[in-house]
Amino acid sequence: MTKTQSIASDIRLNNCLSNNDNPILERDERFYAHLDALREKQLHYAVQRSTYYAASGYHQFSTVNWQDMPLISQEVLRNQHLQMVCTSSSNIDRIVTLMSSGTTGDPKRVYFTRSDQSDTIQYFKVGMDSFTAPGDKVVIWLPNSRPGSISELLSEALKLGGKQPKCYGVMNHLSSAYKQLIEEKPDVIVGIPIQTLALAKYAEVMGTPIRVKSVLLSTDAISDTVVKTLEKLWHCKVYRYFGMTEMGYGGGIECEVHNGYHLYESDFYIEIINPETGQVVPDGTWGEMVITTLRRHGMPLIRYCTGDVTRIIPEKCSCGSNLKRIDRIHHRVKDPIELLPNQLLTRSELDDHLLALPSLLDYSVQYIPNEKEKRLIITIYYFGDTIHQENVLERLHQIKQVYDAVRSGQWTLEIILEEMLPSSCPSPMKRTIRTSK
Numbered sequence: 001m002t003k004t005q006s007i008a009s010d011i012r013l014n015n016c017l018s019n020n021d022n023p024i025l026e027r028d029e030r031f032y033a034h035l036d037a038l039r040e041k042q043l044h045y046a047v048q049r050s051t052y053y054a055a056s057g058y059h060q061f062s063t064v065n066w067q068d069m070p071l072i073s074q075e076v077l078r079n080q081h082l083q084m085v086c087t088s089s090s091n092i093d094r095i096v097t098l099m100s101s102g103t104t105g106d107p108k109r110v111y112f113t114r115s116d117q118s119d120t121i122q123y124f125k126v127g128m129d130s131f132t133a134p135g136d137k138v139v140i141w142l143p144n145s146r147p148g149s150i151s152e153l154l155s156e157a158l159k160l161g162g163k164q165p166k167c168y169g170v171m172n173h174l175s176s177a178y179k180q181l182i183e184e185k186p187d188v189i190v191g192i193p194i195q196t197l198a199l200a201k202y203a204e205v206m207g208t209p210i211r212v213k214s215v216l217l218s219t220d221a222i223s224d225t226v227v228k229t230l231e232k233l234w235h236c237k238v239y240r241y242f243g244m245t246e247m248g249y250g251g252g253i254e255c256e257v258h259n260g261y262h263l264y265e266s267d268f269y270i271e272i273i274n275p276e277t278g279q280v281v282p283d284g285t286w287g288e289m290v291i292t293t294l295r296r297h298g299m300p301l302i303r304y305c306t307g308d309v310t311r312i313i314p315e316k317c318s319c320g321s322n323l324k325r326i327d328r329i330h331h332r333v334k335d336p337i338e339l340l341p342n343q344l345l346t347r348s349e350l351d352d353h354l355l356a357l358p359s360l361l362d363y364s365v366q367y368i369p370n371e372k373e374k375r376l377i378i379t380i381y382y383f384g385d386t387i388h389q390e391n392v393l394e395r396l397h398q399i400k401q402v403y404d405a406v407r408s409g410q411w412t413l414e415i416i417l418e419e420m421l422p423s424s425c426p427s428p429m430k431r432t433i434r435t436s437k
């Protein structure tokens with residue numbers, strides 16, 4: 001994104017903020033007053049219309065004592081989603097059910113009206129316009145099985161911007177995705193990070209050179225290694241998009257500086273808390289991201305704990321945009337495992353070290369911290385040249401926590417190599433470390 005484009009995006013976002021007149025380009029008193037007013041309005045709307053917010057004492061709060069307000073856990077969203085709805089069922093256009101791997105109990109459910117979905121289309125349009133041009137052919141490998149799916153909304157946004165979208169749904173087979181890639185010759189690809197990386201590595205082995213202008217990755221934490229590898233294999237620019245289903249897929253997007261996501265501040269209020277204490281931490285400090293929707297009609301979320309660990313980047317971005325940034329999603333709050341006392345290991349660190357291996361398409365991690373037998377089992381899924389255990393071991397030993405754990409004699413590290421068939425594909429689910437006891 002050029003400086004001009006970036007500021008153009010600001011104007012569009014801030015036009016929303018100021019009801020289409022007097023765009024606000026500076027973070028001045030007027031800017032903050034508008035954001036505060038949006039927060040107050042959303043809180044009032046939720047208290048007036050939802051039995052959950054009405055019964056939980058939210059009427060006592062405002063932007064003045066905001067940080068004293070309760071936090072909404074994922075458990076609350078799982079158990080009380082229906083009570084959080086603020087409109088009649090006839091106004092609900094789409095309900096998204098979120099199943100998490102390894103979680104028992106009810107799934108989380110999020111409810112959207114048509115106007116909520118129109119807002120999503122607007123975020124997507126602003127984001128996509130910043131790095132695509134009219135006429136661009138955009139191939140999308142994201143969920144597409146239901147009306148109002150992320151692919152459908154993105155597709156609508158792209159058409160509004162004069163682009164040519166093509167939705168293929170979530171990737172199921174590398175071989176068929178490769179065939180689609182060869183046939184379509186897209187300018188832009190949108191996909192899930194691990195699946196897009198696997199496709200690029202698969203295409204490399206198959207030998208047909210692929211040229212795309214840019215790639216947009218979303219729906220999971222995105223390692224720098226994934227970005228660098230894709231840029232190298234496809235000679236393209238890679239943008240990361242931050243959005244959660246709970247946020248109606250909105251959130252923020254990278255600019256040309258590729259250093260954090262510029263937030264859609266007129267739609268979401270973001271706080272970072274210490275997950276242990278629930279207290280807000282200063283800008284620049286890593287912690288759990290808490291979101292508040294500012295314009296949601298179906299099911300507003302007020303101080304919802306996302307479980308994602310990031311930080312607010314305090315410095316202004318060198319692209320010139322005034323919009324606040326958050327850093328990459330580093331890991332999930334519950335993700336780190338403790339190999340030795342105070343030596344935590346995250347999936348992101350494993351991604352950074354392992355995903356650069358050429359034939360490695362994916363891997364799974366099993367963590368068995370039993371008293372008698374502590375085992376870390378890494379299963380590598382590869383295609384093309386066989387990966388040797390020594391290569392994997394060398395990479396793993398570059399991670400201090402893993403190296404120290406093995407050297408201590410307390411942990412056994414096992415590496416299993418499995419060929420991934422072209423008729424399969426890495427899972428689209430969020431990546432975690434599996435714990436077995």
Ligand SMILES: [Zn+2]
Nearest residue numbers: 255257317319
């Ligand atoms: Zn920027």
